[in-house]
Amino acid sequence: MKEFISKNQVCKLHPGQQVIGKWHRKSYKIVKQLGYGATGTVYLAHGVDGAVALKVGAESMAISSEVNVLQQLSKVQGQHLGPSFIDVDDIITSEGTYPFYVMEYLEGEPLIPFWQKHRPEWLGILMVQLLSDLDRLHRIGWIFGDLKPENLIVTGPPYRIRWMDVGGTTMKGRAIKEYTEFFDRGYWGLGSRKAEPSYDLYSVAMIMINSRYPSRFDKKPSSAPYKQLQKAIVNDTILKKYQSTIEGALQGKFSEAMAMRKSLVSQVGSSDSRREYKVTRRTQAPTKQRKKKKKQPAKKSSAIFETFLVGSFLLLVYILYWFGQMM
């Protein structure tokens, strides 16, 4: 977006500036800029109840459309889908009047750097979390649309993927409002831009590919797009593990988020990953457990038995973890 030469006047707020809403008279003190997008700039600010994120834009249409979405999402039961909505108002500056809205401030780590720092199983786990949330969104008749790492954040610990920017959320059945080419099935010629669950699931697959190709890549004019993506999956050991899920999503084979989630869950917990998981965990395993094992008489089969024991213990922990996630 940055290369665009925009005509829209943007409202610049500076740290320390006091923002008072024209309609609701609530006041916010600007702390710093957090980022900017197509529709406005997001600031960290202090409200009466603590830290909030404040987005100021130039077009009241765009801002009020985002507010509509946030308000819809806040009606969903359970954990918040996206940041919770706090306030909407106008700010009067010497340059003019600008619309803004205030939402929950989500503190966390961007998705791609998080994955680069943590063990590979976090790829599958965060995507499973994301699919659960998408399922809830789809059930109330909305499609996320512009699903990409920039619009997501990992909060915690305990680590949980959250939606940061829901500006592209579109009513089911309509045309997708906003998209980013790499994550858009229309760009890859693999589907329409109609807002339906499979549109979001395609983007989830592309996020997974993006996790292993952080700088992304363009569509090659020479080869068929699907073949190109398939190659990218097969050439990466981690993606290859999820090959059938990713390919299914790219081909629009999952009609709902839960179907893709199910497929992914089975692969996160596959034997391949458990072995990998075990190896690292073993070095970090509690010393007590190790000592106990050492005391055991050294039999030929003990090593195999031990491996099996540790393996099943970890599997149990894993299952319990999953249970926790699902509650």
Next chain:
Amino acid sequence: MSRGTLRQILLLTDGCSNTGEDPIAMAALAKEEGITINVIGVIEQGQMSEQGIQEVEGIAMAGGGVSQIVYTQQLSQTVQMVTRKGMTQTIQGVVSKELEGILGKETSMEDLEPEKRGQVTEVVDELGETMDLDILILVDTSASMKSKLPMVQEALTDLSVSLNARTGDNQFSVYSFPAKRKSIERRLNWTPKLETLTGVFDKLSSGGVTPTGPALQEALNAFRKRMKKKEQPIDEGIYLEEPGM
């Protein structure tokens, strides 16, 4: 509310007009007739000349539309964004007028409470999704544009992917300029399928002149003809399919 038709001209160019009528004046005329003009200035690298930028912005402003200057690599996304924005802007204009009628003069979106704005936004969104769209695409194919045409073609195909996801109907037609002995040449007659465009830019009659003004005038004529044809058969001609000229 009956479904109306939005009418747009999308102009893709890379520089200044250098012959014929003033394109800004033609754009103003189009606006009077209810046709919005969006303009995309396409550049390969570096920057567009100040004069070029002014013309691009000037035409869009006079034509009640949106303009954007963009590098060829980002053309696809820009074309659909500008078209969308232009539609929203037109609808918003109509809705604002309605609001003025209901709530008194000089009531704009900004004068409404933020809560009420949300409802207006909903209406605008809904109309943007369901209204029919006639879009005449006018492509500058003068010599300097030649290398950019494959990207233009790709961007237009991409545009049809975006627009065909809407509930409302779309009709596209494509013209290029300059042409032999006339201002513009028809490359594609009104059709809901812009994909059929493949290869139409291959045989080109490029020259040194860029008659943007006359081209706009001709595009306007083409639109007028279409509107007349549509009006003739039945009072509510909107639901009729194309008589296939």
